[in-house]
Amino acid sequence: xxxDDRLExxxxxxxxxxxxxxxVVQSGLGxxxxxxxxEKTVFxxxxxxxxxxxHDLRLDTRTTxxxxxxxxxxxTGTKKGCDHGQCGxxxxxxxxxxxxxxxxxxxxxxxxxxxxxxxxxTADKLHPMQAAFIEHDGFQCGYCTPGQxxxxxxVLEEIRRGVPSHAQEDLLTTPQATNTEMRxxxxxxxCRCGAYSNILEAMAEVAGERA
Ligand code: FES
Ligand code: FES
Numbered sequence: 001x002x003x004d005d006r007l008e009x010x011x012x013x014x015x016x017x018x019x020x021x022x023x024v025v026q027s028g029l030g031x032x033x034x035x036x037x038x039e040k041t042v043f044x045x046x047x048x049x050x051x052x053x054x055h056d057l058r059l060d061t062r063t064t065x066x067x068x069x070x071x072x073x074x075x076t077g078t079k080k081g082c083d084h085g086q087c088g089x090x091x092x093x094x095x096x097x098x099x100x101x102x103x104x105x106x107x108x109x110x111x112x113x114x115x116x117x118x119x120x121x122t123a124d125k126l127h128p129m130q131a132a133f134i135e136h137d138g139f140q141c142g143y144c145t146p147g148q149x150x151x152x153x154x155v156l157e158e159i160r161r162g163v164p165s166h167a168q169e170d171l172l173t174t175p176q177a178t179n180t181e182m183r184x185x186x187x188x189x190x191c192r193c194g195a196y197s198n199i200l201e202a203m204a205e206v207a208g209e210r211a
Contacts, residue, residue, distance in 0.1 A: 044107050050075065051119025059106050066090045066101035069116060077117035077146045081190070088189030091147035091154075092116050098154035100188075117146035120153065129153050132202035140193035148189050152203045155185040159207075177207035 046057045050073060057072060066083070069075045069092070078101060081089030085103040092101045093115040121127035129149050132138070139145040156177060164171045167184035175181055182203050183196075191199070 046107055046109075047111055048106070048109055048114060049112070050114045051116060057106070061105070061107055063106050064102055065092070065094075065099075065104045065106050065109060065114075068106040069101060069114075075116050075118050079143055079146055081144070081147075086190070087144070087147075088151060089144050089147045091150045091189065093150055093154050096154075096157070098151050115150070117149060120149065127153065128206050129156075129202065132205045133199070136198045136202040136205065137195070138199040138202040139191075139195050144189060144191045144193075144195075148186070148191065148199055151186055151189045152199065152206070155182060156203065156207050158185065177204070179204070182207075 042061045043058050044061055046059055048055050048057065048068070050069070055073060057068065059068060059072065063072075066078060066080055069078050070080065078092055079089040080102065081087035083090075083102045085100045088100065090101040091098050093099075094109060094112050096113075121130050126134075127149070129152050133145065133149060133152075138148070158165075159175050159177050159181065162174050165175060165181060165184050167178075167181045168175055179200060182200055186199070186203075
């Protein structure tokens with residue numbers, strides 16, 4: 001076999017290998033991988049009562065309550081801080097209990113009554129806690145404030161109902177709105193501006209006691 005024959009054979013070999021590769025690549029492109037069932041979007045009908053108004057929605061099952069309030073109902077007073085249950089900026093009141101709305105799916109709240117900062121008071125008729133926050137300078141940048149106020153309102157209601165906390169030495173006694181008690185119950189609401197002492201003064205005023 002001469003050198004020309006060997007070159008011709010290796011040229012054919014390269015072309016054949018290239019053609020085989022092209023077939024493999026094309027067959028990969030020609031058949032898109034099937035979407036796993038778990039990644040398919042499922043929508044559910046849902047009714048929520050938010051700040052006294054009923055809303056009928058149709059939502060992706062993965063939508064959090066926080067995103068429902070902000071993106072679907074345009075109630076942007078409730079803030080998204082960490083989106084991981086660590087800052088309390090997204091606190092709202094559901095059936096009288098404060099919760100982190102970023103940690104719960106909207107579909108878990110069929111028929112629930114939800115109160116956001118927009119439902120507590122208006123500019124003309126502030127909720128007493130909103131008025132106290134203004135009076136005591138309980139905020140600086142204001143980002144955490146809607147969550148702080150929703151929590152503060154709920155905390156005083158918890159104390160009034162006698163719900164125990166880790167701050168109590170004797171769980172059989174009725175809790176009081178002391179500085180220690182309020183600090184413990186508000187510990188899930190982070191304020192990067194550090195307005196904590198003023199927030200406590202505002203709460204103490206509403207509770208009728210001094211912090
Ligand atoms: S945004 Fe929900 S706890 Fe931070
Ligand atoms: S007032 Fe700025 S984070 Fe609390």
